[in-house]
Amino acid sequence: EAQVTQNPRYLITVTGKKLTVTCSQNMNHEYMSWYRQDPGLGLRQIYYSMNVEVTDKGDVPEGYKVSRKEKRNFPLILESPSPNQTSLYFCASMGGSGRSSYNEQFFGPGTRLTVL
Amino acid sequence: AQSVTQLDSQVPVFEEAPVELRCNYSSSVSVYLFWYVQYPNQGLQLLLKYLSGSTLVESINGFEAEFNKSQTSFHLRKPSVHISDTAEYFCAVIPGGSYIPTFGRGTSLIVHP
Numbered sequence: 155e156a157q158v159t160q161n162p163r164y165l166i167t168v169t170g171k172k173l174t175v176t177c178s179q180n181m182n183h184e185y186m187s188w189y190r191q192d193p194g195l196g197l198r199q200i201y202y203s204m205n206v207e208v209t210d211k212g213d214v215p216e217g218y219k220v221s222r223k224e225k226r227n228f229p230l231i232l233e234s235p236s237p238n239q240t241s242l243y244f245c246a247s248m249g250g251s252g253r254s255s256y257n258e259q260f261f262g263p264g265t266r267l268t269v270l
Numbered sequence: 271a272q273s274v275t276q277l278d279s280q281v282p283v284f285e286e287a288p289v290e291l292r293c294n295y296s297s298s299v300s301v302y303l304f305w306y307v308q309y310p311n312q313g314l315q316l317l318l319k320y321l322s323g324s325t326l327v328e329s330i331n332g333f334e335a336e337f338n339k340s341q342t343s344f345h346l347r348k349p350s351v352h353i354s355d356t357a358e359y360f361c362a363v364i365p366g367g368s369y370i371p372t373f374g375r376g377t378s379l380i381v382h383p
Binding site for chain 1: 274279302304311312313314315316319321360362364369370371373374375376
């Protein structure tokens with residue numbers, strides 16, 4: 155079954171304590187991305203990756219890091235979390251080539267992060 | 271830069287009634303258009319998309335959307351909704367050749383029995 159998995163699904167932490175949210179896809183997609191979803195704001199892209207070792211900033215990258223050492227994994231790292239990073243986070247992947255890449259879009263189930 | 275406006279934050283309807291969720295966008299370049307659905311406590315699912323060709327696109331569960339270039343709109347419609355359609359719906363645009371989407375703020379569709 156094609157899927158994007160995220161862990162953990164729920165996380166409560168304190169300000170300044172480094173954390174990593176993992177994301178993995180089993181579809182051999184080249185493109186992966188991270189979003190945060192906040193009430194009334196929709197989804198905003200944090201970072202994206204076009205392939206292994208290729209990452210770039212989205213709309214709201216401040217306070218986040220990512221890495222893409224393997225095609226299937228795209229972890230999101232918060233080096234020093236702050237309360238304004240309390241949010242619902244989604245990982246996504248997209249596959250195919252050219253215009254058809256937009257046909258295959260999969261989102262993970264989400265990670266609800268609370269930073270106290 | 272692109273922007274997406276979903277004009278209604280919440281749309282309540284009765285079961286079997288028709289519904290239209292509105293989406294307008296602005297962009298200085300050509301864009302691809304998408305609708306996503308998010309059921310409670312789940313991630314987003316791609317509902318339908320417009321990439322090129324026929325301006326009327328349909329999904330497998332009865333939704334359709336029409337791309338109107340002159341009005342820069344991509345409204346989502348369904349002639350008869352079910353309770354199970356209750357969800358959050360997001361409109362998004364991606365500039366051609368890009369992989370950075372811009373999402374609207376979402377419309378909550380609430381279907382009453």
